[in-house]
Amino acid sequence: MLSPLRVGSLFTLCFWSISTLAAITPPTLDSEYDIIFAGGGTTASIIAGQLSSNAPDLKILILEAGPTTRERIEHIQPGRYFTHMEPFSNTEQFTASKPSDYVAGRSVVIPSGRCVGGGSSVNFMLYNRPSASDFDDWVTEFGNSGWSSEDLIPLLEMSETYEVNPQGNNHGSSGPLHVSFGGKSFELAQEFLDIGPQVEKNRPLSDEGNDFTEASLNVDWVRWTSLRRCGSISASKHHYLYPQENNSNLVISTGSRVVRLVLSEENEGITATGVEFIYDKHVFPDYPTTTQSITAKKMVILSAGAMGTPLILERSGIGAQEVLHQANIHQVVDLPGVGSSYQGIELLLTPYTTDTETFDPLFRNNATIWAEALRQWDIDRTGFMAANGVDAAIKIRPTEAELQEIGIEFTERWNDFYANKPDKPLFWLSALAGLPADQSGLPILNFMSGGCFLGYPESMGSLHVSSDDPYAPPNFDTGFLSKQSDVAALRWGYKKGREILRRMPGFRGAFVPAHPQFPEGSSAALNETGPVSLDAPNVVYSPEDDEAIDIYIRKFVGTSWHSLGTAPMKALKEGGVVDDQLNVYGVKALKIADLSIPPSNLNANMYSTTIAIAQKAYLIIAKELRIIV
Numbered sequence: 001m002l003s004p005l006r007v008g009s010l011f012t013l014c015f016w017s018i019s020t021l022a023a024i025t026p027p028t029l030d031s032e033y034d035i036i037f038a039g040g041g042t043t044a045s046i047i048a049g050q051l052s053s054n055a056p057d058l059k060i061l062i063l064e065a066g067p068t069t070r071e072r073i074e075h076i077q078p079g080r081y082f083t084h085m086e087p088f089s090n091t092e093q094f095t096a097s098k099p100s101d102y103v104a105g106r107s108v109v110i111p112s113g114r115c116v117g118g119g120s121s122v123n124f125m126l127y128n129r130p131s132a133s134d135f136d137d138w139v140t141e142f143g144n145s146g147w148s149s150e151d152l153i154p155l156l157e158m159s160e161t162y163e164v165n166p167q168g169n170n171h172g173s174s175g176p177l178h179v180s181f182g183g184k185s186f187e188l189a190q191e192f193l194d195i196g197p198q199v200e201k202n203r204p205l206s207d208e209g210n211d212f213t214e215a216s217l218n219v220d221w222v223r224w225t226s227l228r229r230c231g232s233i234s235a236s237k238h239h240y241l242y243p244q245e246n247n248s249n250l251v252i253s254t255g256s257r258v259v260r261l262v263l264s265e266e267n268e269g270i271t272a273t274g275v276e277f278i279y280d281k282h283v284f285p286d287y288p289t290t291t292q293s294i295t296a297k298k299m300v301i302l303s304a305g306a307m308g309t310p311l312i313l314e315r316s317g318i319g320a321q322e323v324l325h326q327a328n329i330h331q332v333v334d335l336p337g338v339g340s341s342y343q344g345i346e347l348l349l350t351p352y353t354t355d356t357e358t359f360d361p362l363f364r365n366n367a368t369i370w371a372e373a374l375r376q377w378d379i380d381r382t383g384f385m386a387a388n389g390v391d392a393a394i395k396i397r398p399t400e401a402e403l404q405e406i407g408i409e410f411t412e413r414w415n416d417f418y419a420n421k422p423d424k425p426l427f428w429l430s431a432l433a434g435l436p437a438d439q440s441g442l443p444i445l446n447f448m449s450g451g452c453f454l455g456y457p458e459s460m461g462s463l464h465v466s467s468d469d470p471y472a473p474p475n476f477d478t479g480f481l482s483k484q485s486d487v488a489a490l491r492w493g494y495k496k497g498r499e500i501l502r503r504m505p506g507f508r509g510a511f512v513p514a515h516p517q518f519p520e521g522s523s524a525a526l527n528e529t530g531p532v533s534l535d536a537p538n539v540v541y542s543p544e545d546d547e548a549i550d551i552y553i554r555k556f557v558g559t560s561w562h563s564l565g566t567a568p569m570k571a572l573k574e575g576g577v578v579d580d581q582l583n584v585y586g587v588k589a590l591k592i593a594d595l596s597i598p599p600s601n602l603n604a605n606m607y608s609t610t611i612a613i614a615q616k617a618y619l620i621i622a623k624e625l626r627i628i629v
Helices: 009-019 044-056 077-084 130-138 148-159 188-198 236-244 309-315 321-326 367-378 400-406 407-417 486-503 543-556 605-622
Strands: 032-038 060-063 092-094 109-113 158-163 175-181 227-230 250-255 256-266 269-279 292-302 348-356 390-396 427-432 446-454 463-466 476-477 509-510 590-592
Touching: 032 044, 032 269, 032 427, 044 060, 060 256, 060 463, 109 158, 130 148, 148 158, 148 605, 188 390, 188 427, 188 486, 236 321, 256 292, 292 309, 292 348, 292 605, 309 463, 348 486, 348 543, 400 407, 407 486, 427 486, 486 543, 590 605
Parallel strands: 032 060, 032 292, 060 250, 158 175, 292 590
Antiparallel strands: 092 109, 175 227, 256 269, 269 292, 348 446, 348 509, 390 427, 427 446, 463 476
8 A cells, every 4th residue: 555655765865965954053032022923834924924024113933843944955946845745854744643444444644834834835836726615605604704705815816926827817916926837847737638628528628727716617727836936936934934034023933842822811811921832852852841931912823733723722721621631631711613623635646657757756766867857957947846747637516417427425415515606616636747655665667646636525523632742642533534425526536537547648557556446357447558549438337346446545545735624713602713803712812823724625725725814814913913004
């Protein structure tokens, strides 16, 4: 079975020779600041950078558990994106779920950013924005005034320069975050774009898959886009935070893991007055582990991400009584919604083989290809180091006839969630030039992978502390595939992807060990070694074949690294943790601004959503502090 990506020891040495952390001394910290950010990810970078620039008298402290990303090559060259998922990575946190029968008894490992810039520093750089109704749901279904698509889309436009088409609908032309096609595309992408519209005749080729409208659905996009400029990664910390780093009012303290909030209980209620932190053992292994306390005069902003924020809350005594009691933590604020609604996007990555160029030589640490890629980057910022291998995709929403193909297991979910929201796709389907997974023990092949990203899984999980130890593994359940509707949707996604990929000229057969094990004599048998004709009949699946696909899905489904919803923005009585001004219920001077607050899922890679949250949070905070009116 394929496991999370790990490449060979030669590249490990090469990578560490570039990025090994020097003996960095943490900054000398004052005893108090006006605002303390607990976490230095994407939202903190955007909010703190703008606060520092626009309010020079405001003292701001960012406490980030991970290392700096400033001027580090692995956060500049896009082609190194997968190195952050190495077991030795110092820039990601890997959280293992408890084993679940829903995923064939496996534990699913969820990576999340643990460095300055957070997810925007380590992501796959895919530019994939939500549907407008994804934001509108936050208002109409959860009562969050000011968070509609009409409110948030302009903030995204303001943040970006869309180099592909600056005048495009709902895109920006003068923002700091640049969006382009990058410095290389793969032949497989063009094959996908050539074949896809001929197989899916009602899904034509388009140059736009991200304008927030129904026009973004059921069209094949031209190539992939990534947030970058001049070939380099264009992440939040590059354009919002680090330009302000020399400001006297801003301190970024890396390797500083927040343990808990300091809460003061008075007649007026409970107030967040500061934080307690320790120097992180991964960044500063030789430093004392003594807990230090720092006061926040105006507010604390939790920005530790969906995988970090709920754990800080619970270690502070904010959460459900049963959870805190089991962890031997005294309850200060009864807030049952903390950590109770983990949401992720389930990904089914299915490998086929090809004889065309792919990213696999880099995944396997081919020293020659690495050297060539680095030379090309130095010359003109093109080639492998300016790419990610994900060059084409389609957001698929089923037609009425196709709903019959998905089956009755999906009917209720369709009627309850999708039917009256025509801009919502079912999933995002792509062809990847490579297999971004552990290839040790696999034959040396060129892979092309069908990727099916289920945008709105019905399944939900939970994330809670197991003790007050900040390094203790949490009690985590992804909830993946706990609803059969998700299995039915992914089953249809497997079939859709197979029909397109088996017709692509570069197709050389399925990598059978990582596919369903169909019964002997099945008409769905994986025995093709080259492309079939465009007019070849589709594969016919029996009920036994469908059962084999379902078993396969439970064995192989994984994460798309898009965790959210663990401190949702909705009414307290409905399990909410924050209100629409990002205030934590029951605690004054405490806000949350990160991916833990979305009350429902979005069919998107989460960077755009995180930018929208950060920009909206900045407006809320700046108005509250009278920086803007």
